Amino acid sequence: MDSSSHKLYHLHGMDSRQHLEHYFSDKPDMVFEEDFLIFLIENFTKTFSAGHIRGDVLIDLSIGSMIHHLYAPSEFFKAIIILKVRDRCILELKRWLNTRTGAFEWGHATQLHVDLEGKSAELQDKEGKVREAAQHVAKCDLNKQNIMDPVVLPPADCIISCWLLDAICEDQNDYIRYIRKFSELLKPGGHLIIFGCLNVTYYTVGRDRLRALTYDEDFVRKALVGEGFVIDKCVTKKRTGISDLIDHTGVIFAAAHKEK
Template identity: 65%
Template sequence: MDSSPHKLYHVHDFDSRQCLEHYFSDKPDMAFRDDSLKFVIENLTQVFSEGHIKGDILIDLSSASFVHHLYSACEFFKNIIVLKANNRCIMELKRWVDERTGAFYWGHTSTLLQEKEENSDQFQDPEAKLRSAIQHVVKYDLEKENITDPLVLPPADFITTGLLDFISKDQDDYIRYLRKFSRLLKPGGHLIIIGILGTTYFTVGKDKFHVFTCDEDFVRKVLVGEGFIIDYCKVKERTSVSDLTDYKAIIFIAAHKEK
């Protein structure tokens, strides 16, 4: 039995909308703009600008229902498959994809992208491009050998994940889940991990959720141990002031799978 006093993201009820409001909104008191929004967009823009990552299929394994990390990707991948842990996250994402009333507002993040891009005309409407690129939203089950069983996904050219910290109870879990995600990749395929370092919890509403505590050295060693070559890594020390979560830094790491 899990001894953690906190809930688990993929097991317990998770309010995806409240999470977006806490960590990704345009509200003046949202403390995490530089870390959860700006840092992520800047590094994704940098990685894709190098021109090494491209292909047909991108699989996204991220927590909650955030989308801003996929803006740059949809310029290179026209078939994006998003995997989510629970129905609330799926419903929240589909509300935005379908442009339904009450969908979460992401306009502030597309503005951040345009500020970063040298040719802003190319990204006049990144939200519309991303909506058209998201082909499927699929529920996954981490306990299955094929996490999308009975659906068998085509091998991906690229995987993005901001999930490993939230679903892993310990080092063994982290390695096991990374291994499962890796099986979704083609040989030579690319992987981006967005994670938080030195943390134990994050808060959504009245609930605290478990986060696996790790550091940069651990993430690097695990990737190399699983047959990845690290191409790019940036770590940003935390600047936000908030008791919603206790992370120390955020990591962005890009790697490719050895053939």
């Protein structure tokens, strides 16, 4: 099937709960644990536990209603501002943040995180810290000069973006343009952390097949350096889970800082 006929996340939306169930649940048939849970949590934990990425404000610009990437940074930032491009993702996320009945169960991801830290006794406390730090959840429009117009965001010490660029960029020029926009939201010396899929063309949510941007590690490195970032860490992992839901060949974690 021609990927140009697939839906686009930011234009057409997706079932945010089904997205979580497909790619982040603890169900026996969920084959992405190594790629999307363990590899992600390992790299976020190692990166933030080093202690040099910290501050007042962290902005999260990630796909869907995922939360497990915020366990590690919640220890090092006073406030996390979570921005979404779709209302449905905000509703699903707030269900978990407000501990409402029927919220997605993230206990398995929390357990992975505390096990990596060697702090299994802090299981409940870990989720509480994320909820306490996530002070603002709001909708944004990345096509606007001020993505929160008329609200002006405070300069961020760190921006995290997981899979969002994969989902919203129609070509590689778009990817570079959004990296530039992220840079504008950062303080001088601020950090940018990106997680995404390599060589992907589509991903499936429920009955919908959505288009994804195809790129490789070399492109990510060049995009970051080209927009004035110094790469501190860039690691990839070959695809482990085999599923028709998504056709990626691997995943990438990149951490960089903005030159002062």
